[in-house]
Amino acid sequence: MASEIRVDKINSLSGVGTVTLSPTGVDIAGITTAATLRATTGIVTSLTAGSLTSLGAVSGTTGTFSGAVSGTTGTFSAAVSGTTGTFTGDVDIADKIVHTGDTNTAIRFPSADTITAETGGSERVRIDSSGRLLIGSTAKAGDSALQVYTSDQLHPAIRVHSPNSNGFTLFGDAYQTDETQINFGISYSSASLVISQGCKVSTSSDDAYVSSQDSYSTKPNVFRVDTDGSFSFLNTNTSATTTTDSAVSLTERMRLTSSGDLGLGTANPSDNIHISESGATNNYIRFSNSNVSNGWSVGAQSGGRFQIVQNGVADRFFIESDGNVTVNSGNLIIGTSGKGIDFSAGADSASTSNLLDEYEEGEYTPALSSGQTLNSSYDRLRYTKIGRQVSITGQLVFGAYNSGSFSSTFTIGLPFNNGDGGDRSEYLYHAGIGYFNPTGSSSPSSGYQAIGFYAAANSSHVSVFAINPNTDTTIGNWVGSGSDVWVNLTYFTD
Secondary structure, three states: OOOOOOOOEEEOOOOOOEEEEEOOEEEEEOOOOOOEEEEOOEEOOOOEOOEEEEOOEEEEOOEEEOOOEEEOEEEEOOOEEEOOOEEOOOOOOOOEEEEOOEEEEEEEOOOOOOEEEEEOOEEEEEEOOOOOEEEOOOOOOOOOOEEEOOOOOOOOOOOOOOOOOOOEEEEEOOOEOOEOOEEEEEOOOOOOEEEEEOEEEOOOOOOOEEEOOOOOOEOOEEEEEOOOOOEEEEEOOOOEOOOOOOEEOOEEEEEEOOOOOEEEOOOOOOOOEEEOOOOOOEEEEEEEOOOOOOEEEEEEEOOOOEEEEEOOOEEEEEEOOOOOEEEOOOOOOOOOOOOOEEOHHHOOOOOOOOEEOOEEEEEEOOOEOOOEEEOOOOOOEEEEEEOOEEEEEEEEEEEEEOOOOOOOOEEEEOOOOOOOOOOHHHOEEEEEEEEEEOOOOOOOOOOOEEEEEEEOOOOOEEEEEEOOOOOEOOOHHHOOOOOEEEEEEEEEOO
16 A cells, blocks of 8 residues: 655654654754664764764764764764764864873874874874884984984983893894894893894803894804903804804904903903914914005914014014024114114123124225325225224235325224224224235335234324334335235224
8 A cells, every 4th residue: 555644743752852854854853862863864963872873974063872883974063972983984183082081191193294192291202294203202313214212311212121131132134024134132141242244142042143044145243242341253254054043153253351452363362462373383463555465474383483474475584482583584784873782691790881783894995195006906905893893804905106205104094993092992002913015115125024003092094013123113115016915903993
């Protein structure tokens, strides 16, 4: 049967409100209690209890729901309260979401592309428009994705916790889901700081390490700041791919102890710098410039010898285990005047000097008294100077004799001046004996004659005098062409 019922108004069952039907919809005035209201669109000025299901937009000034409120969109100009709410679209909030009963705790949207969290009325966390997470401050320092600020300068801004107080990794890179390449950790038991590559601290043993990646072959290494005050470096020279979290074996290469001693190849240096290599016959320190092959090595052999080696192959200098010193090639040069070899350890108590500070040897052409010339083939004497002592030896052959300009005193020049006479050993008189084969006009006879030498204090020459046939200090006229003198004398300088 087709029929219709037209009703203008329906009184609320509670008798307080009315429901008025109109050609455009339903108007509900006053307090009306209903289990369910359903509409395609609706404007709700006030709704209490029950549930409201809307196929379109719902708007109102206030709303209180003890059950579920669902809808595609909803707009309220005043407070809306309820036990639960489900929205299939967006929920628009102008500024903040506030915790009921705790109004100084909120999630806010203070500006475009920015989210903050507040407690106690103060901002604690911010995600800014660049995606940076700022904790403790709104001030931005560079473009770091995570920035943590603390006003407490005595305590860490970030703390990391673990079920164990030590034996865990603090930080690492996100190389793979379960792999890291670089790690910062706290070693098990000793709580030493470990910075590592290719490995990380063990969770059950001190000074032990496990692989932190197995994607490629590597040589793991570790820097360790130990709680005993030392700093050490460990690594392996074997490249391998080790399963993540499996043990790796490392060797300590260097340690700086708490007392400041440096050990290379030893964990217990016995001196300021101690270099050791297990099983090696030689341990060296090498010095070179950019041309590595042109360098010098200093080190020790297993037999106790200390040596200096050039270019890794040429042994230049040794100190044997018994203390003997060998200059293997080259000369020992004393570069400062007045310095030399000191023999004071075995000196007699009466000695005045035990320093051998000079050695020199060579040849020289002596100056002669006037009127004398030398044959160019026999015009040099050989000398040796050891400390203050000078020895001269050799043969001189004379050339032409100038009778008009000769000096009656016959002199031969010295390579170094004689001493000043302050020490009696500096006097030279009969200090050497030579022979003279005179050919001059006044020669006493043919054949070699014995001669002596005399030098005054600070003199640059010696005077030659005859011993046979009589003592004669003026024998300059004995010299003639072809005359020769054999010199052999020793004197002292200052």
